[in-house]
Amino acid sequence: MDLLLKIPKNQLFKNNIVISGSKSESNRLLILQQLYPELHIENVSNSDDSEHMQHALSSDSEIADIGHAGTAMRFLTAFFAAQEGVEKILQGSERMHNRPIKILVDALRSLGADITYIEKEGYPPLKIHGKKLEESKVVIDGNVSSQYISALLLIAASLPKGLEVELKGKITSIPYIKMTLSLLEQLGIETTFNGAFINIKPKHKIADKTVVVEADWSSASYFYSIVALSAVGTEITLSSYKKESLQGDSCLATIYEHFGVYTTFQNNTITLEKKQETNTVTLELNLVEAPDIAQTIAATCFGLGIACNLEGLHTLKIKETDRLEALKEELTKLGAIISVTNESLHLETSDKIHSDISIKTYNDHRMAMAFAPLALKTSIRILNAEVVTKSYKNFWIDLEKVGIHQEEIK
The missing domain is CATH 3.65.10.10 (Enolpyruvate transferase domain)
Structure with missing residues (x-):
């Protein structure tokens, strides 16, 4: 048209x-809601990206196609990697298959994730075998898309020992990282962000909570x-x-x-x-x-x-x-x-x-x-x-x- x-x-x-x-807030909260069913969300974004996210999270299909939704690709890669026993093929549009994801995959692999590239090294589509991620420390470049960092932070409290994230180099898009941390804190999850280090304490259940998306x-x-x-x-x-x-x-x-x-x-x-x-x-x-x-x-x-x-x-x-x-x-x-x-x-x-x-x-x-x-x-x-x-x-x-x-x- x-x-x-x-x-x-x-x-x-x-x-x-x-x-x-907000699409940014909605997509973070949708991941958190899967990890903490006690969370209720109001005014979720009606964007295509958030609808792709919701469909991928609710579908039993082995294939999750997220179209052009870059946020969904990053967040779902981390989410499915930490879901023990889940097997997913995560794919998207042609453009999505030319958007790099290696930095996030490498970080997740260092935590014990089982992720393989189906076509081109460093790019979607991905085949993910969900596992319990036992490691509790990860190093990632700070001067990349903050969505890679937020993807790790969103699953951090659900890991057995929580997570310490070390950011190398200059840190990009700090407000988006702080948005993720603020949403975690609203759920009662303990976080700290000092210099190049972010620490998330483990938390496997939260009190009932309703969040209204701005x-x-x-x-x-x-x-x-x-x-x-x-x-x-x-x-x-x-x-x-x-x-x-x-x-x-x-x-x-x-x-x-x-x-x-x-x-x-x-x-x-x-x-x-x-x-x-x-x-x-x-x-x-x-x-x-x-x-x-x-x-x-x-x-x-x-x-x-x-x-x-x-x-x-x-x-x-x-x-x-x-x-x-x-x-x-x-x-x-x-x-x-x-x-x-x-x-x-x-x-x-x-x-x-x-x-x-x-x-x-x-x-x-x-x-x-x-x-x-x-x-x-x-x-x-x-x-x-x-x-x-x-x-x-x-x-x-x-x-x-x-x-x-x-x-x-x-």
């Missing part, structure tokens, strides 16, 4: 949007972009959000002040309001702790004619696509002067935006959603628009509510 995006009279309506629970901050980023690209006075209210969030992407509230967008927290909602035009000339950010919002920020800067230098983006090379190269390709089509390295993006100031451009999405939900707000500045088509369901099923419906209409291109 390809969509042409339209803005009637170039005006946006004020509206209230309810966003599904709405997804990554999904909020697209509405921040819409407000930033709109006239002063535009406001959108989103729910359900917490001021003290576990999600690293909540830094949006501060970052978008550079664009004149201010956030008001009230009764589990956030109201985004464009209070002034931006006076930022060049935005300098290190997004090592929130890489998933880089595409949105880059597109916002381009739409406003602002230069930006975004650092700390090395994990974007191994996402659903190479997001840095994809951003360079599609923003260049719109008229941007942009360069990328393996870990950074550099966008020059520009005042021209090409019209009637078709944006490729590369099977990446965030490419579709990050570029959609640019419809406020130019006529734009989003190809393979249904890819948004990976994380945000109602995205196009919610864009209609704030005035961005869509017409399917036959």
Whole structure:
């Protein structure tokens, strides 16, 4: 499905949007619920990724196919490896079979896991023979996807002796590690994180606990972009959000002040309001702790004619696509002067935006959603628009509510 995006009279309506629970929180809690049935979860994400996770956890089939769901691949690899007597083939899409997983597999093998590669060394699909993992110490690079680390932390308390994780080198995406630890602590699991060492004490049963998943901050980023690209006075209210969030992407509230967008927290909602035009000339950010919002920020800067230098983006090379190269390709089509390295993006100031451009999405939900707000500045088509369901099923419906209409291109 390809969509042409339209803005009637170039005006946006004020509206209230309810966003599904965080995919990041939901997927962690779904694993924990399998280990601790006393856990009850409310407001689980309705994303494709979380649905793949739920299906894989509830199915008796020997084959678990998780499509494009990278989080599910990492978390389920660790989970099934620690389930004594379980045999699983864990597979996904073609892109998933080209996303590395060797670092996590090596770490699990050092704990005693029985995991073999079915096709290519270091990549899914995997054949997993679940075992009791008797070892209690593991070393893993800190400068890789935090999902590898969280995968180990999620199963840690269920292991006979708990787990000590030593992180080598610089540590990436610390907020996501802290999110995992905070969820463990909510279940009464004892954790410590000192320097390069994380310790999780064993716990094999918890008290009854209900956790309500906060709405997804990554999904909020697209509405921040819409407000930033709109006239002063535009406001959108989103729910359900917490001021003290576990999600690293909540830094949006501060970052978008550079664009004149201010956030008001009230009764589990956030109201985004464009209070002034931006006076930022060049935005300098290190997004090592929130890489998933880089595409949105880059597109916002381009739409406003602002230069930006975004650092700390090395994990974007191994996402659903190479997001840095994809951003360079599609923003260049719109008229941007942009360069990328393996870990950074550099966008020059520009005042021209090409019209009637078709944006490729590369099977990446965030490419579709990050570029959609640019419809406020130019006529734009989003190809393979249904890819948004990976994380945000109602995205196009919610864009209609704030005035961005869509017409399917036959």
